[in-house]
Amino acid sequence: NAGVTQTPKFQVLKTGQSMTLQCAQDMNHNSMYWYRQDPGMGLRLIYYSASEGTTDKGEVPNGYNVSRLNKREFSLRLESAAPSQTSVYFCASSRLAGGTDTQYFGPGTRLTVL
Amino acid sequence: GENVEQHPSTLSVQEGDSAVIKCTYSDSASNYFPWYKQELGKRPQLIIDIRSNVGEKKDQRIAVTLNKTAKHFSLHITETQPEDSAVYFCAASSGYSSASKIIFGSGTRLSIRP
Numbered sequence A: 001n002a003g004v005t006q007t008p009k010f011q012v013l014k015t016g017q018s019m020t021l022q023c024a025q026d027m028n029h030n031s032m033y034w035y036r037q038d039p040g041m042g043l044r045l046i047y048y049s050a051s052e053g054t055t056d057k058g059e060v061p062n063g064y065n066v067s068r069l070n071k072r073e074f075s076l077r078l079e080s081a082a083p084s085q086t087s088v089y090f091c092a093s094s095r096l097a098g099g100t101d102t103q104y105f106g107p108g109t110r111l112t113v114l
Numbered sequence B: 001g002e003n004v005e006q007h008p009s010t011l012s013v014q015e016g017d018s019a020v021i022k023c024t025y026s027d028s029a030s031n032y033f034p035w036y037k038q039e040l041g042k043r044p045q046l047i048i049d050i051r052s053n054v055g056e057k058k059d060q061r062i063a064v065t066l067n068k069t070a071k072h073f074s075l076h077i078t079e080t081q082p083e084d085s086a087v088y089f090c091a092a093s094s095g096y097s098s099a100s101k102i103i104f105g106s107g108t109r110l111s112i113r114p
Helices: none
Strands: A004-007 A010-013 A019-025 A031-037 A043-049 A064-068 A074-078 A087-094 A109-113 B004-007 B010-014 B019-025 B032-038 B045-051 B056-059 B062-067 B072-077 B086-093 B102-104 B108-113
Touching (some): A004 A087, A031 A064, A043 B102, B010 B019, B019 B108, B045 B056
Parallel strands (some): A010 A109, B010 B108
Antiparallel strands (some): A031 A043, B032 B086, B062 B072
């Protein structure tokens, strides 16, 4: 059981470039989440998917898009990267929707936008 | 929407002493309150959680208390050890529908002095 995996681990982009962060879980969880973590600001929810085929906005969705490819995979896309998107990105999954049970986090992706 | 405030932002305690971290929430419909621990460079992991029908929950050296009337909950760590040094996040979720979201506090950096 790998749990939640994310690729890549590190990425450097120039302003205006695009990229997709990949996330996969092998726990047969229904819900998946994307967070960003900035110093002093905790974990902020970008987008989430309560179940396969559904996605919804979190607290800070601007500048991002997501795709729930299947039950296992949930990707996050930055169409035109900006320096304000420099952050550590965590994917997470949980068995239940609504954030009411344990969330299992991936190892994170450290993104720098120059 | 829900707002979660966490205090203090940093905390330093002598090894063997107790540590207390406090959080307040704004949404009276919140009914699930997890605590996550994040060691340096690692992913957040759940350490304990409490639901609104319970006032206190213990797991060895850690405990969480909930005061629904005052809308605050606290993490208590007794007999602190060096491995307790980490950032701790509280969170709150109403969870009454699949569209419910979990909101995290901004984190407390706990340092244990030898």
